[in-house]
Amino acid sequence: xxxxxxxxxxxxxxxxxxxxVLDETGRFExxxxxxxxxxxxxxxxxxxxxxxxxxxxxxxxxAETNLGRILSSDGPDSVQFEIEIQPNDGxxxxxxxxxxxxxxxxxxxEGSVGMLRDITExxxxxxxxxxxxxxxxxFASVVSHDLRNPLNVAIGGIxxxxxxxxxxxxxxxxxxxxxxDALIDDLLTLARADETITDRESVDIVQxxxxxxxxxxxxxxxxxxxxxxxxxxxxxRLKQVCENLVRNAIEHGxxxxxxxxxxxxxxxxxxxxxSGIPEDEYDDIFTxxxxxxxxxxxxxxxxxxxxxxxxxxxxxxxxGSKGGARFEIISxxxxxx
Numbered sequence: 001x002x003x004x005x006x007x008x009x010x011x012x013x014x015x016x017x018x019x020x021v022l023d024e025t026g027r028f029e030x031x032x033x034x035x036x037x038x039x040x041x042x043x044x045x046x047x048x049x050x051x052x053x054x055x056x057x058x059x060x061x062x063a064e065t066n067l068g069r070i071l072s073s074d075g076p077d078s079v080q081f082e083i084e085i086q087p088n089d090g091x092x093x094x095x096x097x098x099x100x101x102x103x104x105x106x107x108x109x110e111g112s113v114g115m116l117r118d119i120t121e122x123x124x125x126x127x128x129x130x131x132x133x134x135x136x137x138x139f140a141s142v143v144s145h146d147l148r149n150p151l152n153v154a155i156g157g158i159x160x161x162x163x164x165x166x167x168x169x170x171x172x173x174x175x176x177x178x179x180x181d182a183l184i185d186d187l188l189t190l191a192r193a194d195e196t197i198t199d200r201e202s203v204d205i206v207q208x209x210x211x212x213x214x215x216x217x218x219x220x221x222x223x224x225x226x227x228x229x230x231x232x233x234x235x236x237r238l239k240q241v242c243e244n245l246v247r248n249a250i251e252h253g254x255x256x257x258x259x260x261x262x263x264x265x266x267x268x269x270x271x272x273x274x275s276g277i278p279e280d281e282y283d284d285i286f287t288x289x290x291x292x293x294x295x296x297x298x299x300x301x302x303x304x305x306x307x308x309x310x311x312x313x314x315x316x317x318x319x320g321s322k323g324g325a326r327f328e329i330i331s332x333x334x335x336x337x
Contacts, residue, residue, distance in 0.1 A: 018116040021102070024109050026050055038116065040088030059083040063097065067112055070101055085116065094123045140188050147184055151177060183299075197310050200232040205268055205334075208235070209261045212242035219255035226262040229336045237307045244300040245270045245327055252277075253324055260320075267313070267330045271320035282317050 018035035020028060028046050036043050039054050046053065051060055066079040078100035084092040096117040104110035158174050161167075205227050213223050231238075249259045253274025261270050277285060286305040304327075308315040313331040320326035 019114070020116070021111060021113045022051070023111045028053075029111060035116070038087065038093065038118070039085065040090070054085050054087065055083065056086065059085075063099070066099060067101070070099070070112075071109065082119070094119050143184075147180070151180055151184070155181075197234050197237070197312075200234060202230050203233050203235050203238060204230050205261070205263075208238055209242055209246075209270075212239055212246055215239075216243055216246050216250065218246070218250060221250050221253075221255060222258040224258060224260040226260060227268055229263050229268065229334045231331070231334045233311060237310070241304050241307050241329075242270070244304045248300055249274065249325065257324070258322075263334065263336065264328070267328060267334050269326055269328045271322075271326035272324040273320065273322040274324040276319055276323050277317060277325045279319075285317060286315075 016034055018038045019030075019032045020035055021030035023029040027048055027050055031043065031046050036046065039046065041053065051063065055063070062081060062083060066081050069075045069079055070077070078098060080096060080098045083095055083097050085095050086092050096119050097114050098117070099112055099114040101112050102110040155174075155177050158170055158177065162170050162174075206225050209223070209225060209227075246259055249257055249270070249272035253259075253272040258273045259270065260272070261268065263269070286301050305315055308329055311331070313329055313333070316328050316330065318326050318328065
């Protein structure tokens with residue numbers, strides 16, 4: 001037994017991440033060298049102290065709540081959550097705390113164990129990304145406003161000119177302005193597509209798909225639904241995903257394409273029976289501005305990818321069952337009704 005404890009202690013001491021053990025009363029019973037180095041207190045000061053030495057009341061409450069989850073009858077074996085560590089000297093350190101409980105027999109709790117990971121760099125990247133997104137959003141809004149006014153004037157001028165004469169030049173100019181209008185809409189959507197999803201509700205996939213189908217010019221295309229599941233999502237942004245995928249299928253598959261929405265073991269899919277996408281283009285299709293159609297803006301699939309990732313889901317493209325394109329949205333959150 002002593003040999004095993006010595007091996008365990010040696011292993012823990014070699015870890016670069018801080019490790020701690022709290023006894024059944026919630027006091028530090030063991031910490032490794034990395035923990036001592038992070039908090040800036042001597043080992044003698046830490047051992048026997050409570051987490052209040054290095055944590056705020058909110059952080060302590062969060063840890064106790066997560067410990068309660070582990071100790072519940074149907075709780076997980078371990079939990080991972082974010083906290084801030086307040087060292088003896090310096091600014092608070094954002095950390096990821098991976099916590100579990102010590103093995104125990106009977107009804108008596110023996111204590112908990114955890115490993116901290118400094119996520120300062122990740123938090124800084126997240127903040128920088130947030131600042132960039134805010135600037136991009138502001139820029140897109142200004143550009144949209146400043147472009148729409150002269151665009152509307154030009155559209156109105158073409159309408160007046162068409163009432164006085166019939167010219168293919170006016171038709172071509174009108175198509176160009178319509179494309180500019182679509183580009184502005186897509187640029188605004190793209191600027192906001194990866195905003196963090198905070199408000200979710202249970203959404204029926206069939207209802208979403210059918211609503212999107214009615215919002216898209218589907219010509220003679222056919223919709224087949226072979227899905228009966230729900231998912232917690234931002235409904236309006238999930239509609240953007242479906243509308244863009246349906247629009248993409250019709251643009252590339254033809255007016256009489258059949259679009260099928262179904263479910264599989266990893267999530268849901270939308271596929272068509274069109275000509276499909278060459279495999280060597282799979283990595284390119286989600287790039288903003290990439291398009292093989294004169295009708296599209298090239299932003300639709302990029303918007304899809306960003307919204308999917310904002311939900312913490314995954315999207316991949318492959319060949320459909322009838323040779324067309326198949327887009328699979330992968331998540332364990334889809335629940336079969």
